Structures are given as C-alpha cells and as structure tokens.
Amino acid sequence: MGLLALGTALAWPDAKKQADLVREWGIMQLLAIWNKAKHKERDALLWGDEVEYLVVVWTQDNKRVLLSLRQADILKALANDKELTSGGGGVPDLQATTGASHESPLPVFHPEFGRFMLEATPGQPWGIEFKELLAVEPDMKLRRAIAKDHMLATEYPITLTTFPRLGCPGVFSDPYYPVSGPRLRSQFVPDEIANPHIRFPTLAANIRSRRGRKVQVNVPVFRDENTPWPWKDPTVDYDLHNWPEDDDVRNGAAPDNFIHMDAMAFGMGSCCLQITFQAKNITEGRQMYDQLSPLGPILLALTAATPIYKGFLADTDVRWNQISKAVDDRTPEELGEKPLEHDRWRIPKSRYASNSTYISTDHRLRPEYLDPNLVIDDDIKAKLVDGGMDERLATHFAHLFIRDPIVIFAEDLTELDLNKTDHFENIQSTNWQHMRFKPPPADNSIGWRVEFRPMEIQITDFENAAFAVFIVLITRAILSFDLNFYIPIAKVDENMEEAHARDAVLQGKFHFRKNLFPARAPRSAGPSGANTPTPSRPATPTGPVEDEYRLMAISEIINGTEYARTFSSSPAPADSDDDDDFPGLIPIVEAYLDSMNIDVATRCELATYLDLIRRRASGELWTAARWIRHFVATHPQYGKDSAVSEEVAHDLVGAVISVGEREQKGCGFKGLGVTGLEKLLGEFRGGC
C-alpha cells in the first residue's frame, strides 16, 4: 500500500480539519469499488497467512536479551538479496518488483509498527488443494530461516507475542535510546521504538493528540505469593516534567494493582497470526465475516500467549485489550467522561475492538443479534444507500466511518482519484476489529476478502500452521454445511473479555450457539425453481434468542460435549442432557474431511494439526501463556513477586530460540532441557 511513499504527514490539528474531506472521498472511492465489484463472481478460494516476528539480540553469555531496532537494515538486506527477489520474494515496498512472476515465489517481508518487528507472508496466496495446506508449515519455516539469514549472528526472529521486558527501566533495546521523546512522550519507551517511516510516529502522535493525553494501557498484575499488595507499579516515574502528558500518572493514570503502560508500542508491538480469505463473491464474503466473528474470542483464548508485560506477570493471558487501549484515540467526550460539546458521539469501543456489526444477507441473521448501541454516521449511511448499497452493508461502513483518519498526507488531498482506494483504506485499515471485510482493490483484480485477526502468534511454526489450517478448514465446513454460529454481538463482546482471563482456555465459559445446523431444506429447495406446488420453507425460527446459545468451555466448543465430558479438567455440568450435546468444531471439520478425497499422507498431517488443537482445548497440552508462566515460576531467579527479571527474560527467550532452532533442523525437541516443553508441544514434530 505504498508504505514508503513519502509525503507530508499532517499533525493532528491540521489532520482533523481534513477529516471530513477524507471521509467524503473515502466513501466515494468505496462506492466506486462497490459498483465495480458487487457482481464479481466465482473467485476461487485463495487465502494467506501473516506471521509477525520480534527481532531480539541474544547471546548465551550476556544475561540480558534486547530488542533489535535494526528492522530497516534487515529489510534492506532482504530487499537486496538477488536470489530472494528474483524468486518473487523480498520486500516489495523497497524494491518495486514490477510484474515479476515466478513459479514458486519466495516469501515476502514487510515492515511493521514496531521497529523491532518483521512481518512475513507467503510469496503467493494459498489455494484449497489439501496438499497446499501442507506447504504452509514448510513455508513458514523457510520464512524464518530467510529472516534469520539476513540478521546478525546474535539476532533472532522469534514469535512471542510481546517482548517480556519492553518498557522496563534501563536498557531493553539495541541500540539504546532515551525515553520521553516528542512523538510518544512515553516515560517507558523511546520514540525510536516505532518504525521511523513517517506514517508510524505520526499515527502514534496523532492518536495521543486526538485523545488529549497519552494512551493508557493498564493490565492487572498477577498476584503471586510475594507480590506486595496493593501493588504499585514500581517503574512509574511520578516526577517526570518534560511534557504536559507527564501529568497523566499524577492524575491517576496508573492505578494500584495494574501494570501501567503509556504508548502505542505496548499494543501495536504485539505479534499475531492473521488469516485472510478470498470469497467467491460478496455474498459469501459477508457470510464468512459473520460466521467467523463468534469464533474470534474462542480462537483468542485458545492461542493465548501473552502473560508478561513490561517485566511483570500479568493476570491476563492475551494481548487483545492492550492493543485496544494502545490505539484508543477517543476523546474524553467520546469516552463519556465529559458532556458532549465538541464531539459528535459517545463511542463505546476503541478503534481496535471486537466486531460491532453483522453484515450478511443470510435470512438467519435476526435483528436481535445486532448491537443496539451501534454508532453510525447517518449522513454517510444515506450517501451509501443513495449510491445503491444495501442498508446492512451501508450500516457497517457508516459505523467504521465514525472514526477520524489519523494519518493524512497533504499531497493526497489535491485531487480525488476514483481509481484509487487510499482514502477509503485510510479509515478502513485503522479500524482494527477482530474481523475485517475487505472490498477488492481499485483495479478489481482480486475478490472480496475477509480477514480473521484475533489469533495470537505461536512459538513454533508447527503451531502457527496448525491454527492457520484449522481456520481454513472451518471456513470450508461453514460453507459446506451452511453452519450458523450467530449469537448476539453483545455476547461476542462478553466472550472477548472472557478470553482475557488467566487460563480462560480451561476455566472460561463462553456464550456459544447450541444448534449450528440449518433447518432441513425441504424437497422444494432445489436450484431450478420449478413451479410444482411445494410445501413452503419452514419458517425462520423465532424462539427467544436467549434459548439459542448457552455457556460452554473451550474444550466443549472445539472437541464437542462428549469428548469434553471425558477429557476435560472441568467436566460439563452433570445435568446436561444429550439433546444439548454440542458436536464440536473438530468433529465438524472431520466430517468435512471425511467427505473429501484426501490422500492418506495428507490426511495424516491434517490430523496432526487437529490433534494439537484438540489437546490444547482439552488442557492435555498447555497454551504458550501457561508454559511461559510455568517457565517463569520455576526459574531459580524468580522471587514469586510477579517480576520477570532480565535473567529470567533472557533464559525464556533463549528457550524459545532453542526450540526454534530445533524446529528448523527438524530433529525434535528432546534433550533441550527446557522445563515444561513437553506440556506445550507433546509428542508433536519429534517430541520432547
């Protein structure tokens, strides 16, 4: 998206003046694409995964692990690698690979918000051939190998969601920069923590400006035996007087028993695993958006990998809310802290939050499922409807467009180009909901797409491939069996909160739809529309919405009631009768696979992925979050006081690096001497 196209980024007061113009042009661009692409049909299933890495500097001897800020140099090295770029891979933003096409394209690398981050995607999208699903894991391993190859010997790409000591007092990055810079005004991280491209510091600075104070990322601290209580974050400096925002902590920004953070980097510096699907047409895309949405919190809890922030164990297991708070640009008026005077709305959620809309044309979408508190821009909705868009989709975009554009380049405002989507994307891509519904690009060259965004990155590529493939198979089962996962959006929101709790994967209870299956299609439901008299279609059920879902543990959702009853550490309630038995997502995926022609070896590999997910859900294996907690708790240097010292962090990262090296060699994890690893990876990929 022309990331490196330089321009004059407007500071917030100027950007704010242009917000209406950007929105207006964005809507015109959206209508232009919509009109071009609304009848687009028969696009194949293509999908892609995105893996994000932290780059660390680690040596055995120096007991301190640092974040490497050499992202730009590493990307340059990747872009200059002739072999890589001639294979279609590399860093397109840097090298402008014009029209190169290759048979087996090599992976592609992208900059990310954090200057210590790297993102890698496959050289071309995946198809649905089952053998292609098996290519994902080797490709992910190749990406990691290539990334490592273009780093210093002491640098490693690792897939922890967050760096355990980001923002700790002292030195945590290489090179070191002092904190309290003009852009972030953070007392914990330097401005240089963000990618230096003007887009990123502007994003951070304008979010802070719009908000009127620094972002406030507070995570409850995990209370261990020796944790002082009430706990006061010892790293907060109450005596800093460089910026007006330094008053934030003196005004109560850092409450007791919370780890306090104050910059976008604490959220957007997290790594995740995102999957994007191309739908066959807009209708299928809208269906996938809706049906995957209730699965978001479930997959978030199941991939939990984020128990440490800023050198302390947190009482939550996942990254989501921290990112949400780290980019929350709402003003005090929008937050409801002050009466509305200058702003237009109270807005219940951050720009980064769980979905607020359902958009499908499915007759099973009951109005009761929709968010009654949805804020939309009525004028924008009217424009979209006038432009021919249906009410429901217009509502979705009119909701996204309540936000201001954050980063605006002066050069883009000279003339509206309807053959571009830059203004639309400006708003769209800074709405970070857990799903994203993506129209085709301006040239209409690819189809309608849906992005699934909640999953946390996993330590090994085996796990990342497993979750990516699982989601792909779920989408195929949804479309084949016409599954219905609808529950009210408010319940999905509650589930998102529930997913944060420590060990939510085993202890959490999530609202989930009891019956996923459509009413039996009557004989008349044929495609040919013959005029024989036929019984009418059974009426859409209209019982109370509350009867359609109930609370389930993750294991029951993933493995089914029967399996959960047998294997779960928290058995299903004894009074549940068989009629309420939930089939489980894995058995549904297996039923899908049973109906397909799959060769033996491929099915075996797919079964391995499903097995990993089954065991994570049942508690037979641990999430990364639980393993990391175990690693810290059993480390001889840990004082049972919630603090993750430099040495513990060093050894944790060292363990992760050694696991990664073993995975690259493909020789299993035996003899590594990493505590608890067998509970994380079991006997998979050579075993522990």
Next chain:
Amino acid sequence: MTKSIILSTGNIVSGGPSIFRKAGASRSNRELINSLKSNFEAAKEEYATLPVDGANGHTNGNGPAPNHAPLSVWTEQQDDVLYVPRINWDFAGLQEEPSQYDVTVKLFFLTSGSVSPPSAREQHARQALALVLKELRIPKVDLLVVSFPGMSFDGDCEWEADKQNAQQGEDEEEAASWPALERLQKEGLVKNLGIAEFGSEKLARLLKRVEVKPTVDQINIKNCCNVPPPLVKLAKEQGIDLLVHNDSTDVLPKGTLRELLGPEPRGAGVLADGGVCSGLKGDLTPQWVIKYTAVVRDRGVIENKGYFAGAELEEA
C-alpha cells in the same frame, strides 16, 4: 415376483447431526441410516399436506400418524420400481455449471456369489450411476470408486492388515466385474475409476487382469499415518493415489434395511409386519449403495452429498 426399491437421502450436506460420527465410532454407517430415516420422516410430513397426482388427495386417514402422508403418497411406484421416498426430479441439479464441480461417487456392491453375476453388477452400476447423473444433472462423474463386499483393513499392525486383506473378497468376481466399469468409462460417463480397500497383494493381482487401471485406492485404516509399506510402494509405482475414507465396510446390512423399512414407529412402514395388512411383504435384499459428493472446484465447498440404495424384494 421381484420388485426393486430405490432409497434416497436427498442432499445431506446440511443435514446436521446425522453426518457427524460419534467420538470413537468411526466406520459407522450411521450417516447413511440416519439420513435415510430423516429423509423418510421429512417426506411423510411434507407430502402430508400436499395433494400429489394420482394420490386422490388422500392426505389424512390411512397413515398411522395424523400428520403423515400415506405410503402411496410419499413413495412412488414407477413400473417395477418403488421410490422411497418419492423423488421430485424438478429440483435436481447443481447451482453452477457442471464443469465447476468435482463429482465423486462410491458404489458399494453388497451381494456376492451366484446372486451377483457380472451382468447383475453391470446393471446395478448403470442404474446407480444414472440416478446420480439425473440427481445432479451432470453428464459424467469425475471418479467412480467401487467397493466390493467382504473387504476391510483390519488388524492392529499395518503389515498384518495388509496380509489379512490379501485373503479377503473374491478375486474372480472382482476381476469379472471390472470390464463393466471400464465400459462406463469408455462411454464417457466416468472419468476415472477407483477401488476401495485393496491391499498390496489384491491390488497387484487385480492390476494384472484389468485393461483400465484404477487411479485411486481408497483405504480406511485405524491410524491413517500407518499405511502398509508394500501398498505405499505399489501405489507409487502404479501412479495410484491412496485416499482415505471413513465409510463402513458393511454400509447397509440386510437386517438394518429391514428395520428401516419395517412397521412404524420404528421403521418407515414400507414393509408389512405379520399382522398388518398394508405394506409390502417378502424377502428384502440390499443390492447396492451409491454415495455421491459434488465439490465446488477451487473452493473446497461440498455443495451436494447424498446416497441412493437399491434393494430387491422377493414378494411372498
């Protein structure tokens, strides 16, 4: 006198629970049995309120359940064939052009020995395939997999399973049945042929006797990661894909069928009990089952899946 019965499930792909196997109960034939049951039930209900040609509007009265159509309404007799339930071919077809689909059918021959000469098998194959082509409104299927009776992959160890398999089935019958399938292919009704549950020895023996080689061998083994190495080797040499399946080796046992069609409320009420006067009487033998699956190419979406089954009733 002999009467044919054609059972059908309709499209079961969104049929819900009946298509899911219970944990541990693999190789179950519950998919077929349950979806037949539910299709019968649905037909009885749907035709209950609907006058059908030739049924004289008898919607209520004779049926054992007040909201159920009588047998003559929800089933249909055409010449010697009884369709259970009645099939409305007006609603046949797929949503897109046939070229957009990969259609696989699996034909289970259920009988063996003198009652099942090659000529009978050819007739069954043609009848079964014709029903699928009509149901999906397609000119041909991409893959026809044939399952002969009495074969499986059992045993705790893969070598053992392969060895046992070598003794199963009836080589002569299988080889004698094959030319009929080759003819279907030559006529353009089938693109590729496949077989099910052939271990290395049986496969080697079959290959020696056939003109058109199967392109697929479908196997069902306990742990799909343990394929017998000799089979892997042979399949690789011969360019045969080893595919997984999860079908029962005994997909429609005689007793099960009898119960399925037997007196209500347990059965569908097609067959008469000793004391009841309505319904057919006689000895019922399942002959074949065909399973069909239409998958949208490039999208991995199953649009249509179902079964037909053929049985013969020797009327008493």
